[in-house]
Amino acid sequence: MIIDISTPVTSSMMVYKDRDEKRPTFTKLYQHPLHPIQETELTINLHTGTHVDAPLHIIPDGPPIDEFALSKFYGPAVVIDLTNVIESIRKSDLESITIPPDSIVLLKTRNSMHLGERFDFDFVYLSDEAAAYLVSKQIKTIGIDSLGIERNQSHHPTHRHLLNNGIPIIEGLNLRTISPGAYTFIGFPLSLPGMEASLMRAVLITQ
Ligand SMILES: [Zn+2]
Numbered sequence: 426m427i428i429d430i431s432t433p434v435t436s437s438m439m440v441y442k443d444r445d446e447k448r449p450t451f452t453k454l455y456q457h458p459l460h461p462i463q464e465t466e467l468t469i470n471l472h473t474g475t476h477v478d479a480p481l482h483i484i485p486d487g488p489p490i491d492e493f494a495l496s497k498f499y500g501p502a503v504v505i506d507l508t509n510v511i512e513s514i515r516k517s518d519l520e521s522i523t524i525p526p527d528s529i530v531l532l533k534t535r536n537s538m539h540l541g542e543r544f545d546f547d548f549v550y551l552s553d554e555a556a557a558y559l560v561s562k563q564i565k566t567i568g569i570d571s572l573g574i575e576r577n578q579s580h581h582p583t584h585r586h587l588l589n590n591g592i593p594i595i596e597g598l599n600l601r602t603i604s605p606g607a608y609t610f611i612g613f614p615l616s617l618p619g620m621e622a623s624l625m626r627a628v629l630i631t632q
Contacts, residue, residue, distance in 0.1 A: 428629045430531075430598050431612075432474040432540065440473060441572045443544040449473055471622040472572070475597040477614050480588040481621035483581050487588065491618045497566050497593050502529035502610035502629065504603050507549070510534055514551045516558040526563040529610040533600040537570040540599050550575045553582035560590045566610075568595035568627070598627060607632055 432438060440447035449469040457463050472478070477498075480487030505522050507514055514532060524530060534549040548571040556574075559567060567574070567587060574594050575583040587594055595612065612627030 426631045428603065428608075428631065429627075430475070430600060430603060430629055431625070431627050432597050432599050434467075434469070434474050434624070438474060439540065439544055439572070440470075441544065442546070446470075447473060469624070471617070471620060471624065472596070473624065475595070475599075475612075475625050475627050476622050477612075477625050478574075478584070478588065478594040478596065478622050479620070480591075483584045483588055489617075489619045489621060490614050490623045491616060491620070493591075493593055493614070495613060498529075498613050498625075499611050500527070500529055500565065500609065501525070502531055502608045504531045504533055504600060504605050504608060504629075506605035507532055507534045508538070510549050512547075512549065514549065514555045516552070516555045519555055519558060524559070524562045524564060527565045528562075529566040529568065530559060530564045531568040531595075531598060531600060531603075531610070532570070533603060533605065534570055537599060537601040537603075540570070540601060544572070546576075548573070548576065550578075551583050553578065553586055556583040556586035560586055560592065564592060566593045566595065568598050568610075570598045570600045572597050595625060595627065603629065 452466040454464045479490040609630040614623030
């Protein structure tokens with residue numbers, strides 16, 4: 426079974442810190458029935474909804490999104506239940522979980538429970554010590570169900586641990602209905618040479 430874990434892109438979707446300038450806009454260039462065709466223009470921030478961050482997002486001269494091998498976005502995934510975490514995911518929250526090397530690790534938190542509502546400024550995030558731990562486990566890719574993987578940590582240590590080690594960060598996943606466990610993940614960024622991020626359609630395949 427294919428399960429969609431992406432956030433639908435609409436003009437009223439939840440955006441980072443509820444900033445209106447981050448909201449996508451859809452402009453109808455041609456529309457039925459006045460025109461024989463329908464055509465829509467979409468203006469959108471690359472960090473809207475389900476998206477993936479590349480090193481260039483945080484690191485000047487870091488690799489852009491098109492330099493990630495597509496194999497980073499396909500393969501064995503583990504969904505970890507962290508819905509009891511209130512503030513930040515710590516190393517101690519992860520140590521009891523088996524995480525095979527080369528896994529795509531998806532963090533399910535209480536963020537998934539109120540997706541689609543207003544932006545939660547107190548969203549659960551990944552601490553830098555937990556990010557360093559996941560790097561040591563040689564994970565392939567990481568995903569989380571919030572529009573950021575850290576909140577306002579100065580110098581973005583969590584992003585740095587992951588991106589400096591070539592680990593793509595998928596943000597804005599919807600894991601509300603997903604049981605913890607093993608899946609196959611598929612979710613590719615658009616081909617956007619030189620960009621620091623891309624929208625993504627992400628799915629899980631049950632095993
Ligand atoms: Zn982002």
